[in-house]
Each structure stands twice: as C-alpha cells, then as structure tokens.
Amino acid sequence: MGLQRVQVVVDLPLFGAFTYLSHFPVSPGQRVAVPFGNRQLCGVVVTGIPPEGLPDSQLKQVEQVFDSLPPLSADFLALAEFAAAYYHFPLGQTLFTALPTGLREARDITPPDERPYGLTDAGLAAMPAARQRARMALWQALGDGLLSQQQARQITPQAGKILADWLAEGLVQRLEPEIQPLELGPSPQLNADQQAALDALSREPAGFQAWLLHGITGSGKTEVYLQRIALCLAQRQQVLVLVPEINLTPQLIERFLQRFPASRIAVQHSQLAEGERLRNWLDAWQGRADIIIGTRLSVFTPMPRLGMIVVDEEHDGSFKQQDGLRYHARDLAIWRARRAGIPIVLGSATPSLESVANVEAGRYRQLKLNQRAHGAARLPTVRLVDTRRAKLVEGLSDPVIKALSARLERKEMSLVFINRRGFAPVLACTDCGWTSGCPRCSTRLVLHLLERKLRCHHCGWEENVPHACPECGAPDIKPLGEGTQRLESALGRLFPAARILRIDRDTTQRKQAWDEIYRKVHAGEVDMLVGTQMLAKGHDFGTLSLVTVLNADGGLYSADYRASERLFAQLTQVAGRAGRADAPGEVLVQTQWPEHPLYQALVAHDFDGFAASLLQERRQAAFPPSVYQALLRADAPELASATAFLTHVRQQVQPLAAELLISGPAPALMVRLANRERAQLVLESANRQALHRFLDQLPPLLDAQARQHGRGLRWSLDIDPQEM
Numbered sequence: 001m002g003l004q005r006v007q008v009v010v011d012l013p014l015f016g017a018f019t020y021l022s023h024f025p026v027s028p029g030q031r032v033a034v035p036f037g038n039r040q041l042c043g044v045v046v047t048g049i050p051p052e053g054l055p056d057s058q059l060k061q062v063e064q065v066f067d068s069l070p071p072l073s074a075d076f077l078a079l080a081e082f083a084a085a086y087y088h089f090p091l092g093q094t095l096f097t098a099l100p101t102g103l104r105e106a107r108d109i110t111p112p113d114e115r116p117y118g119l120t121d122a123g124l125a126a127m128p129a130a131r132q133r134a135r136m137a138l139w140q141a142l143g144d145g146l147l148s149q150q151q152a153r154q155i156t157p158q159a160g161k162i163l164a165d166w167l168a169e170g171l172v173q174r175l176e177p178e179i180q181p182l183e184l185g186p187s188p189q190l191n192a193d194q195q196a197a198l199d200a201l202s203r204e205p206a207g208f209q210a211w212l213l214h215g216i217t218g219s220g221k222t223e224v225y226l227q228r229i230a231l232c233l234a235q236r237q238q239v240l241v242l243v244p245e246i247n248l249t250p251q252l253i254e255r256f257l258q259r260f261p262a263s264r265i266a267v268q269h270s271q272l273a274e275g276e277r278l279r280n281w282l283d284a285w286q287g288r289a290d291i292i293i294g295t296r297l298s299v300f301t302p303m304p305r306l307g308m309i310v311v312d313e314e315h316d317g318s319f320k321q322q323d324g325l326r327y328h329a330r331d332l333a334i335w336r337a338r339r340a341g342i343p344i345v346l347g348s349a350t351p352s353l354e355s356v357a358n359v360e361a362g363r364y365r366q367l368k369l370n371q372r373a374h375g376a377a378r379l380p381t382v383r384l385v386d387t388r389r390a391k392l393v394e395g396l397s398d399p400v401i402k403a404l405s406a407r408l409e410r411k412e413m414s415l416v417f418i419n420r421r422g423f424a425p426v427l428a429c430t431d432c433g434w435t436s437g438c439p440r441c442s443t444r445l446v447l448h449l450l451e452r453k454l455r456c457h458h459c460g461w462e463e464n465v466p467h468a469c470p471e472c473g474a475p476d477i478k479p480l481g482e483g484t485q486r487l488e489s490a491l492g493r494l495f496p497a498a499r500i501l502r503i504d505r506d507t508t509q510r511k512q513a514w515d516e517i518y519r520k521v522h523a524g525e526v527d528m529l530v531g532t533q534m535l536a537k538g539h540d541f542g543t544l545s546l547v548t549v550l551n552a553d554g555g556l557y558s559a560d561y562r563a564s565e566r567l568f569a570q571l572t573q574v575a576g577r578a579g580r581a582d583a584p585g586e587v588l589v590q591t592q593w594p595e596h597p598l599y600q601a602l603v604a605h606d607f608d609g610f611a612a613s614l615l616q617e618r619r620q621a622a623f624p625p626s627v628y629q630a631l632l633r634a635d636a637p638e639l640a641s642a643t644a645f646l647t648h649v650r651q652q653v654q655p656l657a658a659e660l661l662i663s664g665p666a667p668a669l670m671v672r673l674a675n676r677e678r679a680q681l682v683l684e685s686a687n688r689q690a691l692h693r694f695l696d697q698l699p700p701l702l703d704a705q706a707r708q709h710g711r712g713l714r715w716s717l718d719i720d721p722q723e724m
C-alpha cells in the first residue's frame with residue numbers, strides 16, 4: 001500500500017480540513033493521531049477530495065490510526081457536517097463537540113467485548129476433572145446456556161482467567177448475545193385522546209413525519225410516547241428521547257425501566273462521569289442500547305437501528321446551546337429524522353411559536369390531548385389578584401395569604417412561585433401603564449440604572465431616563481419585576497408553623513438533590529414549596545392544590561420579544577403543577593395588569609388563541625419565526641472596540657447583504673460578562689437561503705477584520721438566537 005492523501009479535521013477553531021499523508025489504509029470517520037504544529041492531536045478523517053498542487057514532501061504524515069473501533073458512521077458524519085454548515089462553525093470543533101470526551105483524545109479506545117461465552121463442540125467434550133471445582137462449575141453452567149463475563153464471575157471469581165485459557169484452547173467461543181424478547185411492564189388504559197394520538201402515530205406508513213403532540217399539562221403525553229416506543233422496540237428499533245436538562249430525573253428513568261424491564265436503556269447528559277458516558281455512547285452506536293434518554297448533546301449519539309425520535313417539552317430553552325457550537329437539539333433532531341426517514345414526535349403543553357407556525361404551514365402534523373389523564377383531575381382554576389389597589393404584606397396580597405393559610409389548615413401543599421429570572425428591567429408607569437418603548441423598533445428600552453440611560457438592544461438607540469411619565473406626567477415610574485429575594489424568609493415570618501422547602505439553582509446543585517426533594521414531598525414533609533422557574537418544569541408533585549405567582553409582570557413588557565411567549569409557557573407549566581391528583585387545583589396570580597391579554601389567556605387556558613395573537617404580532621413586527629435571524633456577537637475588554645469592529649464589518653458586508661436587514665451594532669442585553677464587554681449585529685431575512693448564503697462568506701472576512709482589531713477581540717455567530 002502506497003501513500004494515501006487524506007483530509008483530517010482537528011478540535012481547533014479553524015475552518016476547513018487539513019491534508020495529511022497516510023501509510024495506513026483509512027476511511028472517513030476513522031480517528032487518527034496527527035502532528036499539528038509541535039503537538040500531536042486527535043483528528044478525524046472526513047470525506048472530501050484533498051486539494052491538488054501540494055507536493056508530498058510538504059505534507060505531514062498520519063502517525064497512528066485508532067482502529068479498535070470501526071470508523072464513525074456516515075450518518076454521524078453527515079449530521080456533524082450539516083450542523084457545521086448550518087451553524088457556521090468549524091467542522092472539526094463541531095465533530096469533537098458531538099463526541100464523548102473519551103473519543104476526543106489521541107488514544108485508542110478498546111471497547112469491552114460484551115459478547116457472552118458458549119462452549120464449542122471441543123469444549124463440550126472436554127469435561128474438567130471433578131476436583132477442579134471452579135472449572136467444573138463453570139463448565140456445567142456453560143452447558144446450560146450462554147454466560148456473560150459478569151454471570152461467569154458470579155459462579156467463580158477465577159472465571160476471567162479460566163475463560164481466557166479456554167478461549168485460547170478453542171474450548172469456548174464468544175457469540176452474539178441472544179435477543180431478549182420485549183417485555184412490557186403494566187400500563188394504564190389510554191383515554192380517548194391518548195388512544196387517538198397513539199393510533200395516528202402508529203398508523204402511518206414508515207418514513208419521515210414530524211408530529212407535534214400538543215397536550216395540556218398532565219394529559220399523559222409521556223404515556224403516549226411509552227406506548228409508541230413499545231411498537232418500535234417490538235420491531236427491534238432503537239429510540240432516542242431528548243428531554244430538557246431539568247427533566248432528566250430518576251423518576252423519568254424509573255418510569256422507562258418499569259415499562260421496558262428487559263430493554264437496555266442508556267442515559268446521556270453532560271454531568272455523567274466520563275467513563276459511563278463513553279460506555280453508553282458505545283452501547284448506542286453498536287446497537288446494544290435500545291433506548292437513549294438524554295439532554296441536548298445526545299442528539300448526536302449514533303444509533304444504527306434508530307426508529308423514532310421523541311423531543312419532550314420541545315419549547316424548552318435548554319435545547320439550545322449558548323456557547324461554542326450554538327446548536328438547537330430539536331432542530332438537529334428534525335434534520336436527523338428526515339435523513340433517517342423516521343417519525344419524530346415533539347411534545348409540549350406550550351409548544352414554541354416556531355412549531356405552531358410549522359403546523360400552520362403543514363410541515364408538522366398536530367395531535368391534541370385536551371384532558372388530564374389521571375382519573376378526575378382537571379385543569380386548575382386560575383384567578384388574578386389586582387395589586388394596584390391592594391395592600392401588600394411582605395409582597396403578598398390578602399387573597400394569597402388567605403389561600404395559603406387555608407391550605408395549611410387542610411394539610412395540602414402549596415407552591416409559591418417567584419420569577420427571579422433576569423427579565424431585563426424595563427421602565428413602567430404605575431398610573432397609566434406606559435412602558436419605555438424604542439422609537440425605532442418594536443421592542444422595549446432597557447434600563448441601565450448606573451448610567452441612568454434607556455437603551456435599545458436591537459438597534460442601539462439610547463436616551464436619558466425620564467423623571468416623570470412621558471404619557472401622563474405621573475412621577476411614579478419604576479422598573480418592573482423587582483424585589484422578591486426575601487420572599488422565603490417573609491413566608492417564614494407569616495407562617496411560622498409551615499414547613500417550607502426552597503427550590504432553586506443553589507438548592508438543586510447536588511446530585512441527589514431532586515431525589516431528596518421528591519422524597520420529602522411524597523412523605524408529606526412539606527407544606528410550601530418556594531421556588532424559581534425550575535419548579536415550572538414537568539414535575540409531578542401529586543397533592544399540590546395551590547400555586548401562587550407573585551411577580552410575573554416583569555416578563556410582560558420585556559425588551560426581549562420572546563419574553564411573553566416564555567412567560568406564558570412558564571406560567572402555564574407552573575399552574576399545571578396544581579390539581580394533578582384528586583384535590584382540585586387553584587392558581588392565584590398577583591399582577592398590576594390583570595387586563596393584559598396574556599393573563600386573560602392564562603385564565604381561559606387558551607394557548608391556541610394566545611399563540612395565534614403572538615404569531616400575528618411577530619409577523620407584523622417582522623420577528624422570528626416570520627423572519628430568520630443570526631446574531632454576530634463581538635466581545636472585547638471594552639465595549640468601544642467591540643462596537644468599532646462591528647461597525648467596520650457592517651460597512652464591509654453591506655454590499656453583500658441583498659435581501660438582508662442588518663441592525664446595530666447595539667450592546668448585548670448583558671453588556672459586561674466576565675470582564676468583557678459585548679455588542680452585536682442582528683442579521684435577518686425573510687429568506688433563509690439568502691441569509692445562509694450571506695453567512696457562508698462571513699467567517700474568513702471576520703477573522704481578517706478581527707486580526708486588524710487586535711488580540712483582545714473575539715467574535716461568534718449565533719444562528720436562530722434565543723437570547724438577544
């Protein structure tokens with residue numbers, strides 16, 4: 001075999017592949033060790049024709065081929081190539097993001113051979129002497145059927161050594177494991193909506209189809225997934241289930257284990273120990289795992305027998321990665337399902353407007369679950385408490401205090417929800433309801449208290465903070481959504497006897513935190529749960545009968561045009577924790593704007609109406625999903641350099657930007673982060689192809705421009721950005 005030229009990518013921020021010579025036969029997807037500068041790096045061979053021209057003498061050579069594992073599959077490479085192209089990110093870094101850490105290093109990985117042992121004909125005839133107890137026991141057990149390494153070790157601790165000897169002597173052989181017949185744990189009788197959804201999902205001929213399973217909170221969406229997954233497993237297909245970070249609870253995994261006791265379920269998330277993540281990844285790739293449940297990064301897990309993808313809580317923000325490869329796992333999952341020719345089910349009680357628009361456009365088909373699944377459970381009654389005229393004690397209105405005491409007396413659990421999430425502060429007049437809007441964009445101006453400025457984070461408009469309301473002249477204008485931190489201790493003072501459990505990022509850091517929370521809740525050791533948005537996700541707390549929401553208004557008039565979509569989803573989800581069992585649920589929302597359409601829709605449980613009006617607004621204002629956006633971010637030690645860089649870029653690219661609208665530079669919502677200051681350009685177009693054709697040309701140009709602006713400057717592109 002002579003020298004072969006191959007294209008290799010490495011884990012560095014460099015676009016394009018590098019050409020190497022190889023003495024070894026290699027194919028795309030093979031991991032190799034290559035010299036790079038004065039280091040040795042792990043590389044992955046990719047498809048693509050090496051450029052002509054360079055003489056062999058100028059090329060370096062592949063130093064090693066890691067061939068204990070087969071090359072990465074064509075499907076895996078294709079997904080990475082698509083992600084790199086779509087997110088305009090270097091292919092090398094994209095590929096390495098998609099790999100588990102163990103495979104990112106320049107070393108060979110030998111997967112454990114998990115095939116069981118069986119006796120050969122020679123082995124069958126070679127009965128050990130009776131005094132060799134261990135050998136005899138093992139030989140007899142093998143006579144009854146195949147044994148895994150682990151089962152053999154349970155028979156005798158010397159099994160490893162004995163089996164290795166016998167393998168060398170040809171007395172045993174390693175065989176493909178027997179396929180376990182599918183076993184199903186007990187499942188409830190589906191209600192009519194669930195059955196109709198399952199029938200629709202099962203009736204379709206094989207092939208790609210995106211489904212939106214839109215079911216109210218507690219309507220039994222998970223049950224529909226489980227029963228549809230059973231059909232895949234019965235056909236020996238693998239299933240990928242993507243869930244938001246916070247929903248990957250032991251309870252969820254337990255539910256899968258109980259339903260599919262004989263199937264192999266592997267978990268993938270970033271907190272998993274490196275070894276376990278690699279093992280699970282290999283199990284998926286080599287077809288041993290039947291079900292992969294994981295967070296966004298598991299969308300890349302190679303699965304040769306993939307038969308269906310489920311994306312639970314598809315609206316959840318954690319599916320979008322916010323740094324490095326800024327991918328959206330739901331969107332990549334759709335691409336993957338299309339390429340594989342399989343169905344994908346997106347589930348939510350509050351689908352994203354993107355998905356609602358895709359249903360309208362006929363790209364997705366919608367299935368609805370309109371009733372709660374559990375026996376007599378109903379959606380909770382939602383009431384608004386007008387706080388404009390009410391007297392508040394420690395931020396709590398009289399109806400809220402009364403409702404909390406009533407639950408305490410009845411020994412039912414309540415949830416007090418505080419929205420601490422940083423909705424950027426917007427000024428509002430408490431008299432007439434005026435809020436600080438941008439004169440040039442349909443967004444709100446953000447209050448920067450230190451500089452006493454109002455700024456638009458879309459176009460960069462800036463003005464001084466007014467002393468009185470520009471609309472009605474009242475002096476009482478103040479930022480929305482302030483002051484809730486002290487709530488927990490306030491509740492403690494108001495209800496000294498109550499057992500209060502606070503749930504937020506701090507209290508759920510530890511690994512077992514959620515287990516402990518569930519244990520306490522289900523043991524009846526909690527009267528009031530106090531918490532932030534983490535509580536709004538798909539938890540099932542059983543006996544919860546009251547939810548109170550104290551300071552949601554901040555999200556109503558936020559500078560971020562997605563804020564009302566998020567707020568509605570969040571309130572619907574948190575309200576949905578109430579009344580899931582037999583006790584009817586009640587939700588009280590304190591607000592200064594009870595007339596606001598968002599709250600009216602919440603009271604009426606009218607997701608469809610509210611989503612339609614939001615979509616209408618987005619179309620009028622030309623915001624996503626009616627246009628496609630990309631953000632060009634720059635950061636530097638000082639805002640001025642980031643802004644100057646973007647101004648130059650803008651001047652330079654303007655002639656290329658037909659069919660595009662470029663806005664900015666504007667400071668980012670959070671200007672200062674980790675001692676760097678950030679600004680951005682918004683690039684948008686109603687034509688996705690035009691936007692991407694434009695973006696294709698950007699990286700080299702940005703690199704060149706950045707070099708002129710000195711070392712301190714960094715840029716990044718965010719395609720379909722979720723945070724402005």
Ligand SMILES: Nc1ncnc2c1ncn2[C@@H]1O[C@H](COP(=O)(O)OP(=O)(O)OP(=O)(O)O)[C@@H](O)[C@H]1O
Pocket residue numbers: 188189190191194215216217218219220221222223224349373374375537538539540576
């Ligand atoms: N057909 C059914 N009959 C009785 N109980 C059911 C049925 N389907 C689901 N359940 C139960 O109802 C509860 C809610 O179901 P599930 O968790 O599947 O709903 P969900 O729609 O995924 O909920 P959410 O999105 O609000 O978290 C669970 O306790 C589940 O076991």
Ligand SMILES: [Zn+2]
Pocket residue numbers: 438439440441443456457458459460461
């Ligand atoms: Zn503006």
